[in-house]
Amino acid sequence: MSYVRKEIDAEEIRRQQALCAQIFDRVTADGRRPLAMVDTYGCQQNEADSEKLRGYLAEMGYSFTEDEFQADVIVVNTCAVREHAEMRVLGNVGALNHTKKNKPDQIVAVCGCMVQQEHMAEKIKRSYPVVDLVFGPHELWRFPELLLRVMTGGKRVFATQKDAGAVAEGIPQRRDGSVKAWLSIMYGCNNFCTYCVVPYVRGRERSRRPEDVVAEARELVAAGYKDITLLGQNVNSYGKDLDCGVDFADLLRMVNDIPGDFLIRFMTSHPKDATEKLFRTMAACEKCAHHIHLPVQSGSDRVLKAMNRSYDREKYLEEVRVARAYMPDLVLTTDIIVGFPGETDEDFADTLRLCEQVRFDAMFTFIYSKRVGTPAASMPDPYTRADKQRHFDMLTETANRISGEKHREYEGRTLRVLVDGETGKVPYNLSSRTNGGRLVHLKGDPALIGRFADVKITASNTWALYGELAEA
Numbered sequence: 001m002s003y004v005r006k007e008i009d010a011e012e013i014r015r016q017q018a019l020c021a022q023i024f025d026r027v028t029a030d031g032r033r034p035l036a037m038v039d040t041y042g043c044q045q046n047e048a049d050s051e052k053l054r055g056y057l058a059e060m061g062y063s064f065t066e067d068e069f070q071a072d073v074i075v076v077n078t079c080a081v082r083e084h085a086e087m088r089v090l091g092n093v094g095a096l097n098h099t100k101k102n103k104p105d106q107i108v109a110v111c112g113c114m115v116q117q118e119h120m121a122e123k124i125k126r127s128y129p130v131v132d133l134v135f136g137p138h139e140l141w142r143f144p145e146l147l148l149r150v151m152t153g154g155k156r157v158f159a160t161q162k163d164a165g166a167v168a169e170g171i172p173q174r175r176d177g178s179v180k181a182w183l184s185i186m187y188g189c190n191n192f193c194t195y196c197v198v199p200y201v202r203g204r205e206r207s208r209r210p211e212d213v214v215a216e217a218r219e220l221v222a223a224g225y226k227d228i229t230l231l232g233q234n235v236n237s238y239g240k241d242l243d244c245g246v247d248f249a250d251l252l253r254m255v256n257d258i259p260g261d262f263l264i265r266f267m268t269s270h271p272k273d274a275t276e277k278l279f280r281t282m283a284a285c286e287k288c289a290h291h292i293h294l295p296v297q298s299g300s301d302r303v304l305k306a307m308n309r310s311y312d313r314e315k316y317l318e319e320v321r322v323a324r325a326y327m328p329d330l331v332l333t334t335d336i337i338v339g340f341p342g343e344t345d346e347d348f349a350d351t352l353r354l355c356e357q358v359r360f361d362a363m364f365t366f367i368y369s370k371r372v373g374t375p376a377a378s379m380p381d382p383y384t385r386a387d388k389q390r391h392f393d394m395l396t397e398t399a400n401r402i403s404g405e406k407h408r409e410y411e412g413r414t415l416r417v418l419v420d421g422e423t424g425k426v427p428y429n430l431s432s433r434t435n436g437g438r439l440v441h442l443k444g445d446p447a448l449i450g451r452f453a454d455v456k457i458t459a460s461n462t463w464a465l466y467g468e469l470a471e472a
């Protein structure tokens with residue numbers, strides 16, 4: 001695989017910003033403040049991308065709304081990982097016919113991973129005339145240019161060329177919260193797990209330069225963010241395309257060295273190259289949360305091989321042992337796919353056994369979804385949907401029981417949490433997270449939001465802990 005790293009010139013982003021200014025003049029000419037809505041599906045990377053779309057839209061003069069009937073521009077940022085997300089997108093985009101009928105000048109854009117697939121872009125072209133603009137993840141940096149073309153050209157615009165992807169610095173961002181922030185450190189994926197569409201739609205792995213990542217982390221800390229999540233499809237291969245001698249563990253240290261009281265999180269780590277150095281670094285960096293999301297996908301060596309995951313059950317278990325030796329308080333979460341083509345009862349029993357052995361704090365479980373163009377899509381898949389559902393229900397039950405048991409172990413303990421928002425409920429009106437990322441509902445003054453606090457855990461269930469502020 002030969003991929004030559006491509007960087008979008010800073011000059012080019014400035015040109016896009018100049019186009020934002022042109023759009024600003026157009027859309028605010030009547031003295032009105034136009035409204036935009038950005039609807040995001042899928043992973044944290046998509047959330048981060050939507051913050052860039054909002055950054056550009058804000059420079060164009062748009063304010064934001066959640067009401068699709070009010071919006072002058074609607075951008076739907078889509079996911080392609082499973083069919084369910086695609087169906088939701090198509091249903092919701094179809095429903096925009098009603099809003100556009102009321103507001104004929106409304107512009108509807110659909111972007112992200114789903115439309116980077118040729119068959120989906122075609123489907124939208126043919127069956128969803130309500131959509132004016134379609135662009136894939138590789139074109140996000142030139143969203144202003146594409147939107148202006150729709151505004152001035154009177155024609156639908158489709159920009160979904162196949163591409164290995166580039167790195168663009170300097171795109172404005174409008175972040176969602178004020179306590180937690182996403183920070184992309186790399187884009188794309190080279191792993192080609194046989195079930196997964198991500199490498200086809202997000203392109204090859206490319207890392208941002210360490211100095212750019214650190215500069216952005218510094219800005220976040222200066223702006224008061226207290227919880228920074230470094231994002232990549234596989235953060236463990238960070239830096240491999242840069243040849244600058246900085247790997248992911250080194251990057252963690254560099255971010256950890258930024259002065260201030262904040263937490264560093266990251267996702268996702270691929271077990272094939274999570275190293276002892278990574279766990280040692282996590283343990284040594286006082287700002288690094290003791291949480292790792294390490295998707296195992298299956299506990300069966302046969303299935304792992306068919307998935308092209310490049311590790312086996314034993315290697316995974318050994319990693320967990322090493323990680324826990326460095327961090328006895330480590331919170332470990334995972335993703336599991338049930339019903340991969342040809343997965344037998346025995347394979348599934350291996351997965352259940354692995355879960356009992358590891359005792360994950362939380363598990364994200366998915367029923368296998370066939371993705372066009374992936375190798376798994378043409379593997380024999382004799383098991384029925386009902387078989388898969390039965391396994392899925394058993395796995396969820398196990399996951400919930402273990403999470404509940406693990407949560408119960410917190411009761412009576414006093415922990416430092418970061419208060420991150422209001423729940424809108426009584427009496428537990430605040431939400432917070434432990435260092436390991438477990439959710440804690442609290443009673444307290446909203447002035448605590450954005451602060452660390454010591455909390456005594458008084459109750460728990462499968463999904464959350466409940467606590468009270470500890471006496472100072």
Ligand code: SAH
Binds near residue numbers: 081198295336366368
């Ligand atoms: N890069 C990340 C995962 C991105 S997708 C990683 O490798 O960990 C998030 C999760 O969705 C995956 O971990 C996997 O469990 C699930 N997933 C991906 N493709 C899927 C498919 N075709 N069907 C069902 N689940 C899938």
Ligand code: SF4
Binds near residue numbers: 190191196197233234
């Ligand atoms: Fe998909 Fe595998 Fe890449 Fe994760 S590592 S994005 S599951 S191909």
